Amino acid sequence: MSRHLLSINDLDRAGIERILGRAESFAEVSGREIKKVPTLRGRTIVNLFFEASTRTSSSFELASKRLSADLVSIKEQGSSAEKGESLKDTIQTLSAYDPAAIVIRSPHVGAAALVARWTSASVINAGDGKHEHPTQALLDLYTLRRRVGSLEGVKLWIVGDVMHSRVARSNVLAFGRMGCEVTVCGPPTLIPPGFEALGCRVRHSLDDLGEADVVYALRMQRERMTGSFVPSLREYAARFQIDRHRLRGHQLLMHPGPINRGVELSAEVIDSPQALITRQVESGVVVRMAVLYELLTGGPPPGETVAGVPENASDEATEPQPA
């Protein structure tokens, strides 16, 4: 596995399987009273969030703490970036603390990849502009696999503002890699031309939504309304809202959060048993523990079972790796 997780493209199917398997073993730990393992004791993880985030930043924090790492969390507000420090200088400053990993969320495409050039730490992309959000895709895979078993051949429809969604990009790649058939659906103004190249079909109406096994709704950002991407939220909701009429009984519903109730999803489907939305949030911690573990310990030596590691983390695995 690559030293960094910048894009789903850094992972092949086996790499994804390994992380999902690792997350399952961490899920067992999460069920215990003491949820901590000593794996990353003495190592430092920097959480660097240049954009508002509740789920991603808190779950990375919890994941780091449950692996016993020392955590430094930095938000743009109150940081030197606010005083005009460049990203490069921020990274070089933080790298002086010799962190094992830097988790970065940025409003700019490619920011994580840039950071990876400027530091010897492992870099985890926690969202770079509209580009990618690989750990979200991994936790989505994890959540769905827990529910349905195998992902092979699952028909997934991603509905909504695809253009402005890093979740859509990472999920098309990730679900495609695991053998799912992915369709993206939304108004033509919100799906960039050429999007099929990611490996999905493009549809502009929900007429065929019935074929989907899983409906993945994207957040429709109210601020997009100023750019006349859609004429009105009312018309958008009329055409693309997932409600109890459109969501069939056999379908599962996912959403990365935060939800606009009454826009992309109606209240009754959010609260229905078909919705995996709170499961997705729960999965965030164990999947991010698994990602940190895989990147920072280099994974188990060949032959070692995945399930056994968190319980009796070997000395090898807890030794700091040379950067």
Added chain:
Amino acid sequence: MLVRGARLLDPRGRIDRTGDILVARGAIAQVGDAGTLEPPPGAEEVDAEGLLALPAFVDPHVHLRTPGREDEEDIASGTRAAAAGGFCAILAMPNTEPVVDSAPVLRSLQERACAEACIPTGFLAAITRGQEGELLTEMGELADAGAVAFSDDGLPVRSAGVMRQALQYQRLSGGVLALHEEDPTLSGDGVMHEGTVSALLGLAGIPSVSESTMVARDAQLAGDEDARIHIQHLSARGSVEAVEAAKAAGVRISAEATPHHLLLTDDDVRSLDTNFKMNPPLRSEDDRQAIVDGLRSGTIDCVATDHAPHAREEKEQPFELAPMGVTGLETAFAALHSGLVEPGVIPLETLALRLTSGGEPFGIAAPSLAPGSPANVCLIDLDAGWEVGDPGYESRSSNCAFAARRLKGRVRMTIAGGAVAYRERSFAIGAV
């Protein structure tokens, strides 16, 4: 000075022979068979055997960043970079700080150029005051003060009404209008070409029609006013077609293309290297092909570098934040020779023609090797391979689109107006 034994190639003058060039009093005094010319007493002799002697190049599109951003480029460094690329003359764009939109600013630049420039440098003035697209500059006074042409380069003249008035006023002021064609309502907050790669990267795209619709608009306006326009840095197939159609319809229009649009595509942007960020953006392979075809056929009259230096700290940012523009003076010939001539896409003669004709749209004659012409010559080693950026740049900035590439074809010496404007260091030692 006597240049001995080079291959002399001047397609415009139908010269292609091995021979000697005698330069005296700023002009090409004599051309003769190799070994037949004798240097006057005390004149320097340059052994150019195995080198190619071309008429030196003219770049109609350079950003010298002076006044305002002398940290990125100044007149001395910019003209030195040009001479190192084989250019004997350049035209500088007026989008400086302040904008060149008044005669005093223009005159101060001309004075500085007299003192600092190592090759002749012409200055364009803005079409509209402050390049704001609303009020015409004092085009008459600016033309009288020596503005070579007018341009709001970096920005389009958004309003068709203002554009029409500028075209009408040209009848009084003279001066070609050099146009940066872009519809800002179509470009939006785009940072690269709109296509598959922008979709993959999640970057906002600039569609090709943002340029081509404006080329078509201005070609029609110019035709209607019988005005003279020059289209800058064509990037899209539709733009080439619009220029071709306008030429066929008798519109007085010319066009330029840059080495980066002739050689690179949006596929290169996958790396998110900010040295591939410029405006207009690198477009699709189909667009690139159309630009190459246009250069070959002559629909595109000349090569222009759109040399646009930027400070390192500004380019060392995420792609969306980095400024648009790349340097290109020092690599233009080598990049085009390696990328188009060597693979047989266009003949060396065509490249020589398009690199030397950059002044023609503005009434500046193309350099020539014919006896009696001003001595504007560059000596090139076609077989010399080099890595761009090694050991450095003459330009103050290093944001070159071809950085770290291995190219073939190296300018050894540039003579501009009879004076040596550039001499490669190793070549100078060899000549001792």
